[in-house]
Amino acid sequence: MKYPNNIKPNFKHNISYDNRGMNLEHDINITNQYYIDNNIAFIYKKPTPIQITKVEYSKKGAIIKEAYFKEPSTTDYNGLYKGLYIDFEAKETDSKTSFPLSNIHNHQIIHLKNIYEHNGIAFLIVRFNKLNKTFLLKSSDLLAFLNNNERKSIPLEYFEKKAYLIEEKYIPRIDYLKIIDEIGGIK
Amino acid sequence: MKYPNNIKPNFKHNISYDNRGMNLEHDINITNQYYIDNNIAFIYKKPTPIQITKVEYSKKGAIIKEAYFKEPSTTDYNGLYKGLYIDFEAKETDSKTSFPLSNIHNHQIIHLKNIYEHNGIAFLIVRFNKLNKTFLLKSSDLLAFLNNNERKSIPLEYFEKKAYLIEEKYIPRIDYLKIIDEIGGIK
Numbered sequence: 440m441k442y443p444n445n446i447k448p449n450f451k452h453n454i455s456y457d458n459r460g461m462n463l464e465h466d467i468n469i470t471n472q473y474y475i476d477n478n479i480a481f482i483y484k485k486p487t488p489i490q491i492t493k494v495e496y497s498k499k500g501a502i503i504k505e506a507y508f509k510e511p512s513t514t515d516y517n518g519l520y521k522g523l524y525i526d527f528e529a530k531e532t533d534s535k536t537s538f539p540l541s542n543i544h545n546h547q548i549i550h551l552k553n554i555y556e557h558n559g560i561a562f563l564i565v566r567f568n569k570l571n572k573t574f575l576l577k578s579s580d581l582l583a584f585l586n587n588n589e590r591k592s593i594p595l596e597y598f599e600k601k602a603y604l605i606e607e608k609y610i611p612r613i614d615y616l617k618i619i620d621e622i623g624g625i626k
Numbered sequence: 627m628k629y630p631n632n633i634k635p636n637f638k639h640n641i642s643y644d645n646r647g648m649n650l651e652h653d654i655n656i657t658n659q660y661y662i663d664n665n666i667a668f669i670y671k672k673p674t675p676i677q678i679t680k681v682e683y684s685k686k687g688a689i690i691k692e693a694y695f696k697e698p699s700t701t702d703y704n705g706l707y708k709g710l711y712i713d714f715e716a717k718e719t720d721s722k723t724s725f726p727l728s729n730i731h732n733h734q735i736i737h738l739k740n741i742y743e744h745n746g747i748a749f750l751i752v753r754f755n756k757l758n759k760t761f762l763l764k765s766s767d768l769l770a771f772l773n774n775n776e777r778k779s780i781p782l783e784y785f786e787k788k789a790y791l792i793e794e795k796y797i798p799r800i801d802y803l804k805i806i807d808e809i810g811g812i813k
Contacts, residue, residue: 481740483700488673489690503676503693513670517704522745524711553668558709 463531463566463573466612467516473611474520480616482518482525485511513550514561520616524559526551531566537592538565540585548585551578564605564615565598574602575618650718650753650760653799654703660798661707667803669705669712672698700737701748707803711746713738718753724779725752727772735772738765751792751802752785761789762805 467484474480493505514528528551530542543563554561561578576593580601584593603618654671661667680692701715715738717729730750741748748765763780767788771780790805 475740478740481700481737481744481746486673486675487678489676489693491674501695503690503695506676506690506693508688508690513668519711519713519741519744519746522711524706524709526706550668553662553665554706557668557706559668559706 463529463564466607467529467564467615470611470613470615471516471518474616480518480520480525482516482520484516485513488512510544510546512546514547520560520619523619524554525619526554526559527562527564529564529566531568533568534592535567535569535595537594538567538598539592541591548581552582555579555582560619564613565602567595567598570595571607572598573605573607573613574598575605575615576602577622650716650751653794654716654751654802657798657800657802658703658705661803667705667707667712669703669707671703672700675699697731697733699733701734707747707806710806711741712806713741713746714749714751716751716753718755720755721779722754722756722782724781725754725785726779728778735768739769742766742769747806751800752789754782754785757782758794759785760792760794760800761785762792762802763789764809 464484471480471482471484474482488509488511489503489506490509491503491506493503495502495504514526516529517524517526519525528543528547530538532538532542551561551563555578563576563578563581564573565576566573576598581593584597584601603622605613605615605618607613651671658667658669658671661669675696675698676690676693677696678690678693680690682689682691701713703716704711704713706712715730715734717725719725719729738748738750742765750763750765750768751760752763753760763785767784768780771784771788790809792800792802792805794800
């Protein structure tokens with residue numbers, strides 16, 4: 440069996456596969472690696488932003504000895520697919536009935552709105568862990584919900600009605616670009 | 627005078643402005659902030675990739691106590707401009723005669739090639755510090771040079787002939803998107 444670059448099978452990996460619902464980030468990362476390996480799309484997770492306050496230098500190179508996590512100013516994933524600018528945030532929830540909006544920072548929503556208005560492809564991927572369902576919600580439908588509701592969570596019914604269910608399979612794990620193809624862009 | 631968000635003028639900043647040739651990254655960051663503030667484009671520098679090996683938790687939150695710098699797998703900057711996917715790397719050199727290719731990792735060149743082939747806008751920004759000249763070199767011209775030369779540096783003449791000189795002014799500092807407009811995309 441051919442594995443994507445840098446993703447070597449091991450015992451832990453196999454366990455993780457059995458519990459595939461447990462780690463959305465992992466599933467997206469190996470899906471993106473599949474897209475890269477097969478020359479389909481070039482979408483990457485951005486590194487975690489860090490404020491470095493202390494670095495030491497040794498013969499082996501620089502070691503960061505003190506640093507702090509910073510709040511990300513944009514979404515976690517962006518890249519290129521067939522000439523389209525792709526930008527999204529991915530979140531999991533253990534709720535069976537709704538997605539709590541506290542999971543997304545306000546500046547991330549502003550960022551998704553900016554991308555949408557400048558003709559990029561912006562969306563959320565939301566996994567309901569307990570339901571084994573992963574949805575792609577277009578930014579326009581996210582913004583429509585926010586404009587018309589005072590609620591602090593998006594009900595599952597809204598996803599069932601407006602979002603696209605992403606098929607989960609062995610490879611690619613969660614083929615979210617298939618949805619982009621099907622709906623012919625995302626506006 | 628209106629300053630972009632988060633960029634407050636101070637004594638150090640004024641010094642840095644007088645020595646504008648000294649820090650390309652700073653100039654690009656404030657240019658990108660200008661584009662964001664004026665709703666022109668949404669292009670960001672990616673955070674430095676870090677391998678975190680030790681984190682401590684206190685009342686004030688998490689503190690990273692040990693981490694290492696990782697090699698970036700892509701370029702430093704990407705984003706969206708008028709529906710176009712923008713991707714570039716920025717480098718300075720103190721040489722007056724050529725740009726040493728050792729400044730760019732091989733996987734970054736592969737990345738620029740991938741972006742070019744999938745209809746993204748990929749380029750290098752190179753500043754010759756001692757000459758006070760900053761060029762935008764399209765990825766197609768970078769790749770053409772690499773395919774036709776065994777040299778370990780790109781001579782200044784190649785930039786003078788093939789690349790676009792970026793005008794430097796007060797605000798926006800280095801208006802590289804003007805070049806993208808002028809050449810109508812970048813293929």
